[in-house]
Amino acid sequence: MTTIDLNCDLGEGFGAYTLGDDAALMRVVSSANVACGFHAGDPRTMRRGVEMARAAGVAVGAHPGFPDRVGFGRREIGATAEEMTTDVLYQIGALAAFCAAEGLALQHVKPHGALYNLAARDRHVADAVVAVIARFDPTLILFAPPGSAMVQAASEHNLRVAREIFADRAVEPDGRLVARGAPGAVITESEAVIARTLRMIRTGRVTAINGQEIELTGETICVHGDTPDAVAILGSLRAALEAEGIGVRPVGEWIGR
Amino acid sequence: MTTIDLNCDLGEGFGAYTLGDDAALMRVVSSANVACGFHAGDPRTMRRGVEMARAAGVAVGAHPGFPDRVGFGRREIGATAEEMTTDVLYQIGALAAFCAAEGLALQHVKPHGALYNLAARDRHVADAVVAVIARFDPTLILFAPPGSAMVQAASEHNLRVAREIFADRAVEPDGRLVARGAPGAVITESEAVIARTLRMIRTGRVTAINGQEIELTGETICVHGDTPDAVAILGSLRAALEAEGIGVRPVGEWIGR
Amino acid sequence: MTTIDLNCDLGEGFGAYTLGDDAALMRVVSSANVACGFHAGDPRTMRRGVEMARAAGVAVGAHPGFPDRVGFGRREIGATAEEMTTDVLYQIGALAAFCAAEGLALQHVKPHGALYNLAARDRHVADAVVAVIARFDPTLILFAPPGSAMVQAASEHNLRVAREIFADRAVEPDGRLVARGAPGAVITESEAVIARTLRMIRTGRVTAINGQEIELTGETICVHGDTPDAVAILGSLRAALEAEGIGVRPVGEWIGR
């Protein structure tokens, strides 16, 4: 039986602000990327995120970002490798404490936003980030784009990787996401999201934004929780996957080394 | 042989700012309270603090404070118990990650500034803070003033306590510190610091600011690192302790349950 | 003809977060209290708030709060008078710059949340806050609760005051707001909001939460923009006021010295 992981960014509120419907999303994903307080999230959202995940049987991952709350971690900061790795370690540790207090183990790490994009393309940054994760806990799984510098770095540092593909984002011919904001970047129709996701899982192929057929597959599928119909689309996607006999389970339960 | 722990607040810089001579202090203390990024400190100061402590054989404790960098954690914030405990858990976890990356175990937790004072006098806050520490790691040691609400709460939650006495601060007849800023609050002469500290260790007694003799002793002695002669005074104190046959060692190595 | 000012807190988003429907609120109020970046708001929300106000003919006021974004300025901080007044001056100046860039004059200042409550009851704080406002620009109007320490301080410093009453909040027998969160604190029915507001304007009286009749009136009426039906309630209130022949205009246009 084919198995897949379904992940979503969660716990992205802050103080009086909420973002996304965490409670509803928890019912449809198998892994949650919980914001760690630098680009979004605060100690209360982290506690609630971990508690909800435990109650829902969802695995928890850290979602560390650049220290840029007003920019939501979407702006690249000209930081040194030491700054990035210590920022990442700080955030992972903070979230791991909420997991420990709930008797959960942290499953994975997924860098957020501009840090994800930078570590995906820059091997020097990827090596630094991967090294600090492995040093903190070598059993963690890194979520990273197929073929990225992060995947290469993880391979070298002997850190497990779940290749991440996006259910609702168009891709360039080289497999990278079409930039948010560009026309057609976000796929909003439920049926299209389902069809392309099933195809990536079944065949390892997808149609890029220019019409070209490319190879693209992974072990974990990301759906964004901040689009208006996110919960409905995710629910439909999960139902369609299960109807096709594809199991949806946290990647840490079934991924090999 | 009598044994005592000597602790100091460290890692209180931030970004381009430095505060105190961490490297020099590390050579004279046995336990370091490392700031965790809310009232002082950042991920770089935390990494350096932990590395220096490991190199010097100094035990590391978390020094969590109110989220108030501009106020250095010295201003009480009207926070809920949930806000305080999640803030504390976040900070402890972040520092524990730097310890883990260096192969060290976190030894203790010492709340900072206004949070320390509040938890010392308010049993409701003390219970909440102690409970979250015990839930995260029941082997941690709490640094708290003798007779305080924190000591009572720790006893109830079965968390070990090192009673903290201050080498360079005058005390009220009830054992609490004379408020910083009040006349005579800080004792700056090396000889007076040494004499009163030796007396507290040897006899369990000290002279309060009004001349009254009171009972006051503890397992860990705090010396502030931000006074001009802190390093010199601490060095003299340590030498005097050792000359008197009092061993200076991290409290986690010798304190009982 | 009776004239009244209708004010609302606006520009309370931050970065990727939104809070309240600023565009809709701008169509029904005559004065906007714009958050200044310490408890809510950022330079983009401030620019947009001022631009929308100018376009809608709404007067702009500064809404400075404690430096506590995660607590939304609702937690009292044990700050010194110097800390509070310099924080207030900083925030007023920042917002005044956005007004100046749009060719608008700042109309008023309304302290936010815990700072409002503190300055309302503590004459020492009220004097400090009023003095710094008057020193920055003596033509500004202070929004403050009737009978509060702020009103007294403003009288002494010769600063104009618009007494603020709340359309949708129950009051204690002494005229103060029933604490948010207490039963009955927020009045959510449109008709009740309208009836009690009209009565306060027409008769200067209102029924306190214990049933007692008290005297309470003012020149500016606050409606909260963060309740679910805020825009609808405010629209109904404004229509009812105008149907009763009560003009709704920015207080700076008609208040005397």
Added chain:
Amino acid sequence: MTTIDLNCDLGEGFGAYTLGDDAALMRVVSSANVACGFHAGDPRTMRRGVEMARAAGVAVGAHPGFPDRVGFGRREIGATAEEMTTDVLYQIGALAAFCAAEGLALQHVKPHGALYNLAARDRHVADAVVAVIARFDPTLILFAPPGSAMVQAASEHNLRVAREIFADRAVEPDGRLVARGAPGAVITESEAVIARTLRMIRTGRVTAINGQEIELTGETICVHGDTPDAVAILGSLRAALEAEGIGVRPVGEWIGR
């Protein structure tokens, strides 16, 4: 008689942290660039900086930076033009309020660190920053490197410019500063600082780091306050300038349109 302005970055402390000897620097400069709370400074340092400047007859300028306190504004952030200009307007307005409260007029604006470097080389950013300054107050003077995009933008927006040259920094053959950290970037000998500064003022020429003679002059000379001997070097420089009959006065008093 030749006249020159001598400027220094000041007010760069934060909360409990101090940086540089502001009181001593105030005695030797004619213009002070006061940090505005984003990369350094807080409302207290701003108030004190403005008060000290007024007392010393020193003109005040705003020193706005990227919102990056932990990075001291030295890291470029991938911000939009709107983000940069609203951040700049916010900071200028905040400092202008402290000036207004002291009865002073703001003299100039000097972007800080990474923002200075970016606006110096990127005409799009320079235009945006210059436009917002001119819109806020068209009488302000921009401090900018000779020949930079900022100078060009200011010329187009009809904003006055004081070209800034650095007394203690080596330059590349194209006139830009040698990167901080590169060998020879900072000139630490008092005599060399004085000789090259006098030469730039008298002849409009200087020797670049590769030995090449280049044209470089300006109306305001920057000396950094954070080097160990800053105050002594600045004092010697000022004395040397005056001994040579060069008047040291705030640029706003003598610069033409």
